[in-house]
Structures are given as C-alpha cells and as structure tokens.
Amino acid sequence: MTVFILRRVFQALLVLAITSLVVFLGVYAIGDPLEILLSSDATMAERAQVAASLNLDQPLPVQYWTFLTSALQGDFGRSFVYNRPALEVIFERLPATLELVTTALFLSLFLGIPLGLWAGTRPGSLSDESIMTGSILGFSLPNFWQGMMLIMIFSVWLGWLPSTGRGETGTILGVRTSYATWDGFTHLLMPATNLALAQVALVIRLTRTGVQETMPLDFVKYARARGLGEGRILFVHVLKTILIPIVTVLGIEFGSLIAFAVVTETIFAWPGVGKLIIDSINMLDRPVVVAYILVIVTMFILINFLVDVLYSALDPRIRGRAQ
Incomplete structure (x- = not known):
C-alpha cells in the first residue's frame, strides 16, 4: 500500500510540474499586459518602471524560475489588476463557486436518482423513453443556450427569479452563504440549475x-423469495449497491464542475472564480490566470489521488495491477 501511494504521489507531482511549465509558457506568450495597464501616452521610462516592478523585464526562463x-512557497505572484496576491484573489472568489457547484451536485442527485430509478424499473415504457430522451437533451444542449433560455423564461417572461448576481448573503455557522437569505437563495x-442539467442527465443514465x-x-x-416488497428491495438493497459508482463519478465531476462553471458564472454574473478568470484573461492578468489553472489542476489531482487510494484500499487487485 505504501509503495502504491508513493507512486501516485510522484505521478501527481510530475503532472503538476509539467502543467505549470505548459501553462506558464502558454499564458506568458500571449499579449503584453503593459498595453492594458498603461495608457497609450505613457513614456518609455514609465513602461520600464512598471515592467521592472512586475518582473516583466526579465527573460522568460528567469521569469519561470522566479x-x-x-510557487513552492505558496506565492503565485501579485495580481497586475488588483495589486494583491493572486492566490488571495482566487480564494476570495472560490467560496461562491464552491457553493454553486455543491448546489448543482445536490440538484443532480435529487433529480437524477429518482428519475433513473423510475426509468430503470420500467424499461421500454413511455416514461422510460421520455426520461432518456430528456437526458440526451441534457447532454446535447449547449450550456450557454440553456442559461439564456432560463433567464428568458424565469426572469424575463415570468419574473420569478433574478437573472444576475449573487444577491444578499448571510452567515451560517460562521460561513457566508446565499442559503442564509431568501434573496441569496433565489439568485443561486x-x-x-443550469450547471446541474448535464449532471442530472449523467446521474439518470448511471x-x-x-x-x-x-x-x-x-x-x-x-x-x-423472503417476501420483501419491491419498494424495500429497490430503495434499500439495489440503491445501496448502485450508489457507489454514482458517488465516485460525481466526486470526479466535482472538479470538472469547478473548472467548467466559467460559462454559467459569466452568463449569470456569478462572482466566482469562473467570472474572475474571464476578467483576468481580458485584462491579461497573468499571475491570476496561472494561479487559477494550477489550483484547478491541483484539485483534479487530489480528487483522483483520493479515489485511487480509496479504491486500492477497497480492492487490493487494483493496487496489484498498478504496481
């Protein structure tokens, strides 16, 4: 078991190192932040002073080594736009994204499991065909189009829900959350729902x-044969068995939702890391872009590492094949 864990840790560190190099080169090869940060009438002396303060006057290998x-000391540089540590800017927005993603996962389980159970116990029926057709639409329809349709229907036509922003937040157990106020909940x-639609389709099929x-x-x-009712068999024995792969897949999807919440946060002006990364790309705020990507990659690696370790603990055959 120890050898297996060490091997996985080494692989994770190698992936993270390669990713940092690729991301740094890709981001720093695009555009010149000075063109955005300085006015067009800035003098050469002003440009040189700002470039030196942002470490942009050094060769690219030196910039990467710095x-x-x-980064190994937890410092990903200062944001060009906010003039604050890039990691601090990201962690400031991360709770809003985690709240959005967690709610989307809960909705996917709350809607997907009952619909999947109904379809699975009635194969070939009209309800089964209808549910599976709906799941195909959940996979196929573009996320941005779904978001715009939700805004059109529930905000513009019906006027039931606000279309943008996070709304008023409150505190529950010392954590600021939209669940603490009705205004925040309606904004969430x-x-x-838009973020959960594809996951609902996935849970239905699983x-x-x-x-x-x-x-x-x-x-x-x-x-x-023991005389148990179909309901008890389905909700106690069968459901307990099929929940393992569902929870495993959704655990991995959790990282994907954080990474791909960019579209939803942009459409609904949700103040999370997704909207932050779009704004940072537009402003060529390189430290924030690099730090964001590395944080997301690290989360992916940690989730996959935990899944590998858990599986190896439950099934030694996996540990034997990996060594």
Whole structure:
C-alpha cells in the first residue's frame, strides 16, 4: 500500500510540474499586459518602471524560475489588476463557486436518482423513453443556450427569479452563504440549475443502467423469495449497491464542475472564480490566470489521488495491477 501511494504521489507531482511549465509558457506568450495597464501616452521610462516592478523585464526562463521558486512557497505572484496576491484573489472568489457547484451536485442527485430509478424499473415504457430522451437533451444542449433560455423564461417572461448576481448573503455557522437569505437563495437557484442539467442527465443514465444490471442478480431474487416488497428491495438493497459508482463519478465531476462553471458564472454574473478568470484573461492578468489553472489542476489531482487510494484500499487487485 505504501509503495502504491508513493507512486501516485510522484505521478501527481510530475503532472503538476509539467502543467505549470505548459501553462506558464502558454499564458506568458500571449499579449503584453503593459498595453492594458498603461495608457497609450505613457513614456518609455514609465513602461520600464512598471515592467521592472512586475518582473516583466526579465527573460522568460528567469521569469519561470522566479515563479516556480515562489510557487513552492505558496506565492503565485501579485495580481497586475488588483495589486494583491493572486492566490488571495482566487480564494476570495472560490467560496461562491464552491457553493454553486455543491448546489448543482445536490440538484443532480435529487433529480437524477429518482428519475433513473423510475426509468430503470420500467424499461421500454413511455416514461422510460421520455426520461432518456430528456437526458440526451441534457447532454446535447449547449450550456450557454440553456442559461439564456432560463433567464428568458424565469426572469424575463415570468419574473420569478433574478437573472444576475449573487444577491444578499448571510452567515451560517460562521460561513457566508446565499442559503442564509431568501434573496441569496433565489439568485443561486437558476445558475445552479443550469450547471446541474448535464449532471442530472449523467446521474439518470448511471442509475438506470445500475438498476437494470442489479435487478436480475441473485441477492435481489433472494430478497423477493423472503417476501420483501419491491419498494424495500429497490430503495434499500439495489440503491445501496448502485450508489457507489454514482458517488465516485460525481466526486470526479466535482472538479470538472469547478473548472467548467466559467460559462454559467459569466452568463449569470456569478462572482466566482469562473467570472474572475474571464476578467483576468481580458485584462491579461497573468499571475491570476496561472494561479487559477494550477489550483484547478491541483484539485483534479487530489480528487483522483483520493479515489485511487480509496479504491486500492477497497480492492487490493487494483493496487496489484498498478504496481
């Protein structure tokens, strides 16, 4: 087990190092931040002074080495726009994104599991075909189009929900959250639904497939022979079995949702890291862009590492194949 974990840690560090190099070169090869940060009538002396203060006057390898040594100490540089540590700017916006993503995951489970159970227990029926057709639409329709339609229907036509912003937040157990106020909750509902639609479709398909694969198994037949009702069999025995792959997939999808919440946050003006990265790209705020990408990659690596370790603990065969 120790060898397996060390191997995974080494692989994670290698991926992170390669990613940092690729991201740094890709971001720093695009544009000149001085063109945005300074006015067009700035003198050469002013440009040189600002370039020196931002370490932009050094050769690219020197800039990367400075960035790498500082990043290993938790310093990803200062934002060109906010004049604050880039990591601080990201962590300031991260709670709003985590709130949005967590709500989207809850909605995907709340809607996807019941619909998947219904479709899985009635294969070939009209309800099964309708649910599966809806899941295809959830995968196929562009996220930005779904968001605009939600705004058009629930904000413009019906006037039920606000279209943009996070709304008023409150404090629950010392954490600022939109759940603490009705205004904040109404602002959260529509962007979370937009982000959850594709995940609902995924959960429906995983649940339906799991039900159809589990129902013919011997332990289900034995439960029926004992006289247990279909509801108890489905919600106690079958559901407990099929939840393992669903939770595993959604755990990995959690990182994807954080990374791909950019579109939803931009459409609904949600003040999370997704909107921050779009603004930073437009302003060529390189430290924030690099720090954001590395934070997201680190989250992906940690989630996958934890899944690998958990699986290896549950099934030693996986540990043996990986060594």
